[in-house]
Amino acid sequence: MKESKQSLFLPKFTPTFSVEEKQWRPLHLLNLYRLFISGILVSLIFTGVKLPPFGIMLPELFQFMSFAYLTASFIIGITIRWHWPALWLQTHVHILIDVCIIILLMHASGGVKSGVGLLLLIPIASISILSMARSTLFYAALASVLLLLEQASLQFSYNISVNYTQSGLLGSILFLTAFLTNYLVNKTEESAEIASQREIDLANMEQLTQFIMQRLQTAVIVVDHLGNVKLLNDTAQQILNGSSSSYKQLNLIDYSAELNKLFQAWHKNFNSAAANSRSDSIKLGENSSLFTPRFALLGNSIQSGAVIFIENDTELAQHAQQLKLASLGSLTASIAHELRNPLAAIRHAGELLNESPVLEKTDKRLTQIIEKQSIRVNDIITTVLDLSRRNQAEKEILNLMNWVQEFFKEYIHLPQERFQIKLESTSLRIYFDPQHLYQIFNNLIQNALRHTVEQNQHVKPIIITIGKTYLQVMNYGDPIAQKDLPRLFEPFFTTEISGTGLGLYIAQELASCNSARLEYIEIEEGVCFQLNFAHIDKSLANKVS
Secondary structure, eight states: OOHHHHHHOOOOOOOOOOOOOOHHHHHHHHHHHHHHHHHHHHHHHHTTOOOOOOOSSSSHHHHHHHHHHHHHHHHHHHHHTTOOOOHHHHHHHHHHHHHHHHHHHHHTTTTTTGSSSGGGGGHHHHHHHOOHHHHHHHHHHHHHHHHHHHHHHHHHHHHOOOOOOHHHHHHHHHHHHHHHHHHHHHHHHHHHHHHHHHHHHHHHHHHHHHHHTTTOOSEEEEOOOOOOOOEEOHHHHHHHHTTTSSSGGOBBHHHHHHHOOOOOOHTTTOGGGGGGGGGGEEEEOOSSSSSHHHHHEOOTSGGGEEEEEEEHHHHHHHHHHHHHHHHHHHHHHHHHHHHHHHHHHHHHHOOOOHTTTTTHHHHHHHHHHHHHHHHHHHHHHHHHHHHTTTOOOOOEEEEEHHHHHHHHHGGSSSSSGGEEEEESSSOOEEEEOHHHHHHHHHHHHHHHHHHHEEEEHHHHOOEEOOOHHHEEEEEEEEOOOOGGGGGSTTTOEEEESSSOOOHHHHHHHHHHHTTOOOEEEEEEESSSEEEOOOOHHHHTOOOOO
16 A cells, blocks of 8 residues: 555656665765755854854855755755666756855855865765766866856956956866866776676686585595685585585584594694695594595695595505506416416326226225315316406495395295394495495305304304495304404415315405405404495485496
8 A cells, every 4th residue: 555655646756776776875975965064054044153254245145055955955865765867867966956056155155265165076076986987077167167157256246356266276176186086986996897807706716616626536625724614525525424505614523523633633733844744544424434634735824724635545445456456467367377277187187096996995085185175276276367357346326225135035045034134224325346246245145154053953143234334244153263363354364174265355355346345343242244335426326226
């Protein structure tokens, strides 16, 4: 209803805000100056204070123009608030009002010598601020002409001796003000334009920096000298389990107390010779993988902050492992080939001896030993050749729970109570080679079946746990001796007579090729092996095979 009444009674004065508010601000400030001057003049009239030279020559004209100036100021204030008429039109009308009224006030006060004409400086200067440089010179010229006409009017109408030199000086001051104001306004606009362009450049640089950072596989965190997080990429957020929407309000300690401790130690012991330094490996977030932080100084001062690069140790170890296997592959292949040929000859000779009719029973036992050990050595050679010829991992996105359920279909011939599956996570997705995972998991299951102890005609189940970032296989067999733990994953280490000693070694190597880590977990009863999976990139997590 309020809006309809306004449109009914004042259809032409409806406020519009198509022009930005900041463009109207100089006009508003100029009107405050106008209200201030006219308010003082009207106050002098109401109080009856005689303050020469104001109004000494024509007091009635002075009073009338003072009230007119105050009234015009109020009306101008309303039009400015409504933003109607247009900005350029209001500017010209307002300046014309100022010039005319101030010159009439000066005329009523005795001319240029009264000093009232100096009030023209502010309106003339304000035109440049309102981005009307050419108009500034026009109004300076107009005011100068009116000053001369006012002096001539005093001389011819009242027969008063006047000084045209003062009018010329005041006109010169108005022109000087116009030129100086134009110069300052131009410089200010140039500075503002440069600042605006630099602001755009900085915004573009920040956007480009974020764009590059988000595509880095390495986790990157930017902090100030107090450890407040300024920037971090998606990889760092995933590793630290952080929220991208609130990282700027958090400190490094909110993500990881251990990482913050390393940063504070680096900050405290900083020296320019070691501006970039690596620290010890640590575990971050819910990841079981190890990460190595590297701290780099920002700028030239320790107070400028630092960049923290977090490198995944498993990926570095995988790269080193691939280099090692590449150099070792050709050597093992040639050695295995050289061993296979004489081994085949030994085995064939043993078979011929076993077929001999004159061979005694005790000698036949020796040929059986030759056959058995030949098969064992051949298995070792075959395994070594497979390991040396192993191709790079062909990784896929796997839902671990679904994969484990599919795996146990091969063991359907065993009683169901032999296996117990615990689920801590039903949605764990891993980036792994399915063939490698099968070989690792099958080796752990076969070892668990072989070492499970029967107690009171009851076999305790093998427990498979699917955690948030790991897969665990536990059986209630005899624990591994403490003296054997350091050599557990060494090649050819075995506690069995018939074993090759390569099962766990190969399983660990396959895990490394997939950025995972196989480790032995000490428990109170039984044996437990845990396969820790690497962090999976968010872009891959949504794809499930």
